[in-house]
Amino acid sequence: MNKQQNNNYDTLVIGGGIAGQEAALSLADMNHKVLLVEKGLSIGGKMIQLSKVFPTLDCAACITTPKMSETARHPNITLMLNSEINGIIKNADGDFEVNVTNKPRYVIQENCTGCQECEVVCPEVRNDEYNMNLAGRKVAYIPFSLANPRIATIDRQGHSAPCINECPGGVKAYGYITLARNGQYEEAMKLHLEDIPFPGSLGRACYHPCQNACTRGLVEEPVDIRKIKRYFSDWYYEKYPQAPAVEIKENTGKKVAVIGSGPAGITAAYHLALKGHTVKIFEAAPGAGGMLRLALPEYRAPKDVVDRDLQNITVLGVEIEVNKKITDLKSLKEQGFDAVFVGIGTHRAMSSGTEGSDLKGVVDCLTFLREANIGKREDLTGKKVMVIGGGNTAIDAARTSLRLGAGKVIVVYRRSREEMPCFAPEIEEAEEEGVEIMVLRNPLKYIGEDGQLTRIQLTKMQLGEKDASGRRSSEPINGSEYIEDVDYVIEAIGLRADTKAFDGQVDLNKNGTIRADAKTLQTSVDYIFAGGDTVTGSTTLIEAAGQGKKAAFYMDKWLRGLNMFDFEDGDKLPAIDKRIVLGRFKGEKRPQVKNAMMPLAERARSWEEVEKTFTEEEMKASTQRCLDCSNCRECHQCVNICPANAIDFSQKSKITEVKAKSVVVTTGYKLFPPSAKPNYGYAKYANVIDSMQMDRLIAPTRPFNNVLRPSDGKAPDNIAYILCTGSRDSAIENGGCGSDCINNPICSQICCMYSIKQAQLLMGALPMADITIYYMDIRAFGKGYEEFYQQAKGMGTNFVKGKVAKIRETEDGKGDLIVRYEDVTKGVVKESKHDLVVLSVGVVPNKEVSTMFKGEILELDDFSFVKQIDELISPALTSIEGVFVAGAASGPKDIPDSILSAGCAASEVAGYLNRREALLDDKRTQFKVMQKSTMSKSVLQH
Numbered sequence: 001m002n003k004q005q006n007n008n009y010d011t012l013v014i015g016g017g018i019a020g021q022e023a024a025l026s027l028a029d030m031n032h033k034v035l036l037v038e039k040g041l042s043i044g045g046k047m048i049q050l051s052k053v054f055p056t057l058d059c060a061a062c063i064t065t066p067k068m069s070e071t072a073r074h075p076n077i078t079l080m081l082n083s084e085i086n087g088i089i090k091n092a093d094g095d096f097e098v099n100v101t102n103k104p105r106y107v108i109q110e111n112c113t114g115c116q117e118c119e120v121v122c123p124e125v126r127n128d129e130y131n132m133n134l135a136g137r138k139v140a141y142i143p144f145s146l147a148n149p150r151i152a153t154i155d156r157q158g159h160s161a162p163c164i165n166e167c168p169g170g171v172k173a174y175g176y177i178t179l180a181r182n183g184q185y186e187e188a189m190k191l192h193l194e195d196i197p198f199p200g201s202l203g204r205a206c207y208h209p210c211q212n213a214c215t216r217g218l219v220e221e222p223v224d225i226r227k228i229k230r231y232f233s234d235w236y237y238e239k240y241p242q243a244p245a246v247e248i249k250e251n252t253g254k255k256v257a258v259i260g261s262g263p264a265g266i267t268a269a270y271h272l273a274l275k276g277h278t279v280k281i282f283e284a285a286p287g288a289g290g291m292l293r294l295a296l297p298e299y300r301a302p303k304d305v306v307d308r309d310l311q312n313i314t315v316l317g318v319e320i321e322v323n324k325k326i327t328d329l330k331s332l333k334e335q336g337f338d339a340v341f342v343g344i345g346t347h348r349a350m351s352s353g354t355e356g357s358d359l360k361g362v363v364d365c366l367t368f369l370r371e372a373n374i375g376k377r378e379d380l381t382g383k384k385v386m387v388i389g390g391g392n393t394a395i396d397a398a399r400t401s402l403r404l405g406a407g408k409v410i411v412v413y414r415r416s417r418e419e420m421p422c423f424a425p426e427i428e429e430a431e432e433e434g435v436e437i438m439v440l441r442n443p444l445k446y447i448g449e450d451g452q453l454t455r456i457q458l459t460k461m462q463l464g465e466k467d468a469s470g471r472r473s474s475e476p477i478n479g480s481e482y483i484e485d486v487d488y489v490i491e492a493i494g495l496r497a498d499t500k501a502f503d504g505q506v507d508l509n510k511n512g513t514i515r516a517d518a519k520t521l522q523t524s525v526d527y528i529f530a531g532g533d534t535v536t537g538s539t540t541l542i543e544a545a546g547q548g549k550k551a552a553f554y555m556d557k558w559l560r561g562l563n564m565f566d567f568e569d570g571d572k573l574p575a576i577d578k579r580i581v582l583g584r585f586k587g588e589k590r591p592q593v594k595n596a597m598m599p600l601a602e603r604a605r606s607w608e609e610v611e612k613t614f615t616e617e618e619m620k621a622s623t624q625r626c627l628d629c630s631n632c633r634e635c636h637q638c639v640n641i642c643p644a645n646a647i648d649f650s651q652k653s654k655i656t657e658v659k660a661k662s663v664v665v666t667t668g669y670k671l672f673p674p675s676a677k678p679n680y681g682y683a684k685y686a687n688v689i690d691s692m693q694m695d696r697l698i699a700p701t702r703p704f705n706n707v708l709r710p711s712d713g714k715a716p717d718n719i720a721y722i723l724c725t726g727s728r729d730s731a732i733e734n735g736g737c738g739s740d741c742i743n744n745p746i747c748s749q750i751c752c753m754y755s756i757k758q759a760q761l762l763m764g765a766l767p768m769a770d771i772t773i774y775y776m777d778i779r780a781f782g783k784g785y786e787e788f789y790q791q792a793k794g795m796g797t798n799f800v801k802g803k804v805a806k807i808r809e810t811e812d813g814k815g816d817l818i819v820r821y822e823d824v825t826k827g828v829v830k831e832s833k834h835d836l837v838v839l840s841v842g843v844v845p846n847k848e849v850s851t852m853f854k855g856e857i858l859e860l861d862d863f864s865f866v867k868q869i870d871e872l873i874s875p876a877l878t879s880i881e882g883v884f885v886a887g888a889a890s891g892p893k894d895i896p897d898s899i900l901s902a903g904c905a906a907s908e909v910a911g912y913l914n915r916r917e918a919l920l921d922d923k924r925t926q927f928k929v930m931q932k933s934t935m936s937k938s939v940l941q942h
Contacts, residue, residue: 262290
């Protein structure tokens with residue numbers, strides 16, 4: 001596809017229709033290097049959509065497909081498809097510098113075989129543009145059967161669903177919702193495992209930023225994405241209690257050490273192992289999992305689920321060594337590890353420094369939760385417990401205290417409830433279980449007897465101005481101090497990374513986190529990377545996992561000796577504008593599905609899970625609430641089915657700079673949008689179609705076996721054509737299509753003939769059908785067109801000279817249509833009934849081409865087509881020297897005229913290039929003469 005590697009061309013051809021191909025081929029045959037830029041996915045233009053050509057009724061596809069093949073295979077032609085020109089600047093040398101955006105197909109073109117397996121499994125159907133929206137096509141699709149090149153594309157339309165865009169780990173929530181809705185639970189699980197390896201725990205303890213971004217939340221409540229994940233992960237783990245074997249396709253021979261087995265560490269290890277590296281995890285604790293095992297209480301994340309999540313990593317051959325604290329990073333290099341990832345989390349609790357904090361009975365939250373999770377549980381029976389702090393860990397500590405027998409548990413927070421950083425549902429569940437929330441209080445002193453905590457001195461607080469966190473600061477109220485009895489205090493005021501051992505080995509930030517490159521997560525030592533809370537400070541499970549995934553991506557590039565900065569991790573696109581989704585939503589409000597919880601009377605003292613997994617019925621009902629935001633569901637079924645591994649969702653748009661000595665504009669025309677004539681009922685009545693839609697219905701490559709009308713699939717037997725729809729219309733403003741088609745006075749030249757062509761073809765396809773053509777004048781001169789017109793009349797086509805005023809549908813609900821028109825020959829208004837009406841739309845100029853040129857003005861004529869400076873002698877010349885025009889870009893043309901104009905343009909371009917080359921030769925000769933003369937004078941002087 002990209003035969004010309006140096007990006008210098010003799011000619012740039014803009015547009016891959018019949019004129020563009022003809023011009024490119026003519027120039028290429030003269031040994032000129034041609035770049036053909038086409039915004040579509042295939043060359044072919046409008047001609048490839050046509051049924052036959054007039055007046056010969058030869059197959060349009062039979063004529064154009066050989067030319068398409070020749071164009072695609074010509075050694076002197078480079079195709080740049082799915083591309084748009086951003087700007088063309090003519091430089092001082094007379095060359096054109098061209099800036100082009102190459103849009104991604106999300107398919108590796110060299111790999112794609114055109115097998116269409118991706119189309120078969122794609123669950124999403126969209127209107128088929130090739131068939132003029134009469135039929136559907138998949139989001140993963142080949143543009144049409146005769147496309148050249150025959151390569152698939154994934155129609156992502158430049159956006160993702162908000163849930164996908166918001167996930168820090170890149171999990172495709174919309175994709176797995178779709179799969180779960182279809183009952184494809186195993187596929188949903190595998191989709192999740194493409195990104196993050198511990199869905200069982202996330203389905204219980206993730207704070208679901210995806211769900212917070214859900215568009216449905218603007219209707220009533222968001223889709224319960226987390227609980228859907230929990231359902232299919234539990235289903236999968238029940239089916240596969242032991243993780244199935246995974247084939248690793250390569251072994252790179254590289255060894256990587258991962259320090260820490262929390263969310264960041266296990267995710268990094270998982271992705272590095274999938275890429276073929278040998279990975280070993282070192283964990284200081286007696287069990288793997290990091291915060292999943294040590295901080296999350298059993299009633300939220302059962303440890304058997306954590307264990308099963310970890311199998312997803314170890315099944316890849318990843319080794320985990322527990323009770324192994326690493327303090328010397330350099331020693332790992334000496335042990336043969338090629339790279340190191342540090343993901344030790346934030347396992348150091350901050351101390352308030354409150355007087356008396358060294359008393360027995362005052363503990364930090366991490367120590368408290370860690371011991372509760374590994375079985376060293378404090379007996380708090382009947383005790384009064386206070387938890388200092390308002391975050392998620394504080395609430396976990398409070399609820400854990402209840403389960404350890406505490407008689408009363410109070411969460412003490414220095415700001416108001418609105419400022420509490422803990423997620424609201426966690427606070428509500430804690431209160432339901434009996435936890436008391438005491439806001440605008442802060443401890444001043446812990447008081448004890450014989451080294452044992454007995455009381456606490458508190459002060460009342462008031463809110464001040466907002467601080468750096470965006471929350472209002474808290475200030476003590478003088479004289480409000482008081483003392484309460486307390487048996488046990490848990491401080492949960494913050495967490496930090498315990499990186500003291502690494503000081504001097506890698507650069508650290510002032511807050512103790514490891515300093516790492518924002519893009520690659522590489523540290524000050526080239527072979528050491530870091531991520532998760534170790535780098536960012538305390539975050540969430542999914543944010544830490546996302547960091548591990550990102551680090552693995554760039555570590556893999558580094559291990560392979562590649563420049564990391566040449567790559568972008570992830571495949572996210574911007575989130576779709578939610579207003580678009582809400583604008584098309586026509587459903588009713590359906591609140592969230594509420595799943596079962598453990599009875600309140602039991603749960604406050606039980607370690608069993610509080611929240612129950614959805615039933616299948618509840619899960620399905622929840623998935624049905626999804627608004628299907630984005631065009632592509634990103635379910636990756638195409639990825640999994642492709643036998644050639646051709647699908648690549650990570651592809652990005654690319655900007656290409658090229659240089660050309662000349663430009664040929666073959667951008668063609670646009671069809672008049674018939675909905676801009678609302679009195680004709682297009683888009684309102686199903687059986688009012690336009691002429692290009694009819695061409696698709698009667699083409700050999702048509703979407704259906706027979707000619708069918710859209711409303712009911714019935715074969716029509718009384719068809720009407722309305723000529724001059726949107727053309728020869730200077731008295732009436734066509735509404736709804738902007739400046740493109742207001743007052744279009746010109747005759748489109750081709751409407752009469754293509755309508756007559758279709759009438760003749762319909763008489764062959766539907767021999768019993770009546771065909772009526774409403775017209776003002778028939779343009780039928782030259783090239784056998786008059787004979788073609790007379791032939792249609794002789795075959796029985798009914799021609800009515802009259803101007804149509806309005807089309808309406810019959811009231812019987814059968815979808816038939818009443819055409820109201822003025823019979824010009826008799827001067828009376830009449831009405832006729834038809835079961836299908838075809839609007840013979842005119843052509844309007846493609847005005848985009850003039851905006852491509854920067855610094856030079858490409859002049860347009862009075863009708864906004866590209867102006868031909870010398871129409872009679874040199875019809876391809878434009879207002880810019882070196883820029884030529886061909887085909888319908890300069891005005892309405894039929895196919896033969898378009899081909900002739902392209903040939904003309906090619907000859908004029910060749911002449912221009914030859915004159916340029918001759919001029920350069922003259923300059924080179926003059927320079928050599930001057931150089932020789934200078935050298936001779938220099939010799940004589942010596």
